[in-house]
Amino acid sequence: MAEKPKLYYFNGRGRMESIRWLLAAAGVEFDEEFIETREQYEKLLKEGRLLFGQLPLVEMDGKKIVQTRAILSYIASKYNLYGKDxxxxxxxxxxxxxxxxxxxxxxxxxxxxxxxxxxxxxxxxxxxxxxxxxxxxxxxxxxxxxxxxxxxxxxxxxxxxxxxxxxxxxxxxxxxxxxxxxxxxxxxxxIPTINKFLQPGSPKKPRPDAKYVATVKTVLKM
Structure with missing residues (x-):
């Protein structure tokens, strides 16, 4: 059985939320590692997993995929959500x-x-x-x-x-x-997969709060 995609991002919406939406619409379960400290972020950098030094990062199919639009396009293509031609x-x-x-x-x-x-x-x-x-x-x-x-x-x-x-x-x-x-x-x-994602307890993230903003600023030294 193939491993679930693993998402690396902050515990909030940002650029990752559209990726969560698309995976959910495709009926794909995923795991997440929330970046909460500068040390976690620097570890990803040192390991060479962030090609341009930026989040989000998605690991799936043996690939380390970065850049939001590239991630979305890959998922859409893989799960037949990218049209017929x-x-x-x-x-x-x-x-x-x-x-x-x-x-x-x-x-x-x-x-x-x-x-x-x-x-x-x-x-x-x-x-x-x-x-x-x-x-x-x-x-x-x-x-x-x-x-x-x-x-x-x-x-x-x-x-x-x-x-x-x-x-x-x-x-x-x-x-x-x-x-x-x-x-x-x-x-x-x-649509059943989307309806499921909209229910309480799903991976869908709430509106960003002050804690989320503070975490992002701390991790990225904004």
Whole structure:
């Protein structure tokens, strides 16, 4: 029996959360080693496991995989969540890059000084409603299918659902003008593997708190 993938990251969302989401959607169980001290991080560096000196790191299939998009692409390809051909993959990559760009605004939020957080929340809503969500709304409306690409669950759908739920943590009414995204959210959350990941006790991480932020800053000497 193949070993479970092992994830190395902080005990929080950050860049690893999308990787957790994708593995969970594929029905793949995984183990995690949480980086809580500078010493753990330096050990990974000395052992040469961090190619560019950065987390996240995923060990699977005998490989030490770094760089978030490379990890996600490998998982999506391995578990048939990357479309049927090159054209599908092109669309998936474009949609995923959009959600990654948007979620970066949310991921950075806990590290912003208190004085700038209201402005960041406003920016998150503006970018969601004016730049990113209209794109996915139009795609779903125009082709009339359940999923973004090829009417089959893909990496892009998993990432979009994560982005929607993250945005709703800042603004609960963020989908009020997007009826197709509302329907997409409802049906995608019912997919058994995703529904399981959304339940209490799963590896899904909560919103970052002060302890998480302090740990990241200490480990990375920020």
């Amino acid at each position: 090159l054209d599908d993959r092109l669309l998936i990559n474009m949609y995923v890059d959009g959600t990654i760009d948007f979620m970066s605004l949310c991921i950075s939020y806990p590290f912003i000084p208190d004085a700038g957080r209201e402005n960041q929340k406003t920016l998150i809503k503006q970018k969601a409603q004016e730049r990113y969500f209209p794109v996915y709304e139009k795609v779903l409306k125009d082709h009339g299918r359940d999923y973004l690409v090829g009417n089959k669950l893909s990496f892009a759908d998993v990432q979009l659902l994560e982005a929607i739920l993250m945005a709703e943590e800042f603004h609960s009414d963020i989908l009020s003008c997007f009826t197709h995204l509302q329907a997409f959210k409802a049906r995608t959350m019912k």
